Amino acid sequence: MNRQLDLALDGIRKRLLEMGTAVEQSVEDATQALLVRSVDGFERVRETETKINRLQVEIDQECVELIAQYTPVARDLRLVIAAIKMTMDLERMGDQAMNITHCVKDYLKETPIDLSLRLSAMALTCRRMIADSLDSFLRRDESLARKVLLRDDEVDSERDAIVKELLEIMRKDSSKVSSGLALILIARNLERLGDHATNIAEDVIYASSGEDVRHVGAKPSETE
Amino acid sequence: MNSKNLLVTKGLKAFVADFEILHGIDLAVGEREVVALIGPSGCGKSTFLRCLNRLHEETEGAHVEGSVVLEGIELYDRKSDPVALRRRIGMVFQKPNPFPSMSVFDNVAAGIVLQGVKNKSVLQEAVERSLRQAALWDEVKDYLDRPGTSLSGGQQQRLCIARALTVKPPVLLMDEPTSALDPISTAKIEELVAHLKEQMTIVVVTHNMQQASRISDRTAFFLYGNVVEYGATREVFTTPKNRKTEEYITGRFG
Numbered sequence: 001m002n003r004q005l006d007l008a009l010d011g012i013r014k015r016l017l018e019m020g021t022a023v024e025q026s027v028e029d030a031t032q033a034l035l036v037r038s039v040d041g042f043e044r045v046r047e048t049e050t051k052i053n054r055l056q057v058e059i060d061q062e063c064v065e066l067i068a069q070y071t072p073v074a075r076d077l078r079l080v081i082a083a084i085k086m087t088m089d090l091e092r093m094g095d096q097a098m099n100i101t102h103c104v105k106d107y108l109k110e111t112p113i114d115l116s117l118r119l120s121a122m123a124l125t126c127r128r129m130i131a132d133s134l135d136s137f138l139r140r141d142e143s144l145a146r147k148v149l150l151r152d153d154e155v156d157s158e159r160d161a162i163v164k165e166l167l168e169i170m171r172k173d174s175s176k177v178s179s180g181l182a183l184i185l186i187a188r189n190l191e192r193l194g195d196h197a198t199n200i201a202e203d204v205i206y207a208s209s210g211e212d213v214r215h216v217g218a219k220p221s222e223t224e
Numbered sequence: 225m226n227s228k229n230l231l232v233t234k235g236l237k238a239f240v241a242d243f244e245i246l247h248g249i250d251l252a253v254g255e256r257e258v259v260a261l262i263g264p265s266g267c268g269k270s271t272f273l274r275c276l277n278r279l280h281e282e283t284e285g286a287h288v289e290g291s292v293v294l295e296g297i298e299l300y301d302r303k304s305d306p307v308a309l310r311r312r313i314g315m316v317f318q319k320p321n322p323f324p325s326m327s328v329f330d331n332v333a334a335g336i337v338l339q340g341v342k343n344k345s346v347l348q349e350a351v352e353r354s355l356r357q358a359a360l361w362d363e364v365k366d367y368l369d370r371p372g373t374s375l376s377g378g379q380q381q382r383l384c385i386a387r388a389l390t391v392k393p394p395v396l397l398m399d400e401p402t403s404a405l406d407p408i409s410t411a412k413i414e415e416l417v418a419h420l421k422e423q424m425t426i427v428v429v430t431h432n433m434q435q436a437s438r439i440s441d442r443t444a445f446f447l448y449g450n451v452v453e454y455g456a457t458r459e460v461f462t463t464p465k466n467r468k469t470e471e472y473i474t475g476r477f478g
Contacts, residue, residue, distance in 0.1 A: 005474075005475065071433075071434050072474070073433060073437065073461045073462070073473050073474060074461060074462065074463070074464050074470050074473055074474050075470060075474065076474050077461075077462065078462065078463075209463075210462060210463030
């Protein structure tokens, strides 16, 4: 039954994953630059961002057409609504990867600060959140999505700790103000990436169970 | 939605000869509430509707068991008169069925004429009130003496609604009232339902899922003569509780 609608929904799912993979690649390129102190990946981040923007427009258009053609209900409707919201988050994540790239560029021109390693660790946590949120979407794994939500606080406090430490360093050594500022901005963008991954996880929970966990905190998964 | 129950069925079973069509339906419909009955063809929703005004028993070999209570009164009580009861429960069918030999006016007046009302001004007033309620007055006020069948399909259906309204029933049953109508006529009937529910309870059978989600407060999903799920329409169409309901409304089954 309803092969056409299923095909259309599968198409949207695949395109979202394509967009998600592009975002993952972009964030990896942007944050690896900090670790390897190289700007080699920057051009790719820019190209990927263009691709991400294009995918957002195309997926949203597909969703609009699907609604017009099939007027989906229940889980089909929830999936389409979640998809439209996910493209918005993924597109912002592409922008954040670009922001990080600019900050890394600035940073690499200045006096290095030890903290760049700690920031790379934070980047790794964020990338795992992004990967898990996309994975939970792919596998329709609600309990994995709920785990992503729990890690958002972790990233928030890590950002606070890093900013605090950087301020200390900048106060003590004014030659590190420019590089410190660049790292603060990177930490801020990473934290925002975590927020968007959290939004995606919330959309996955909504699409799969209909539960709206935004602003209320998710109940622990029944499977845990 | 009003919380007071107006129409309540308990263990309602419908048969034709030995065949049991409905297997004991418990359903409560509130005052000034619109309830949509959905489900695949042959699931018993129309039969259920026809049990609510004792129309089912008019079928040869058919009988009903269980209880239907309207405003505290048992409809299947031996002493209750089906004809009197049908004045309290109006019905509109899939295909508009105005009385073919009657004018627009006479069609609408028919219900109260049968009750013995003869006073011309009373009739005129009732006809105008019903036609206005059915959102048809402006279109037919200058053609009241034309045959009811001369109207368009959508107008005929509103004429049938007006005819049902003349006797001021607290309940209106609608069996796929728009399935034979174009989208504009359909929209008019849906708008009408939204207005009518301020004064009466409406139970509507529909195969149009979007229509059910637009016009009803609660939705009952019928399957093989049982009610599988009955709940707030908003929830049934966004987060149905039963897997069968989900499969049916998303078009994967039925």
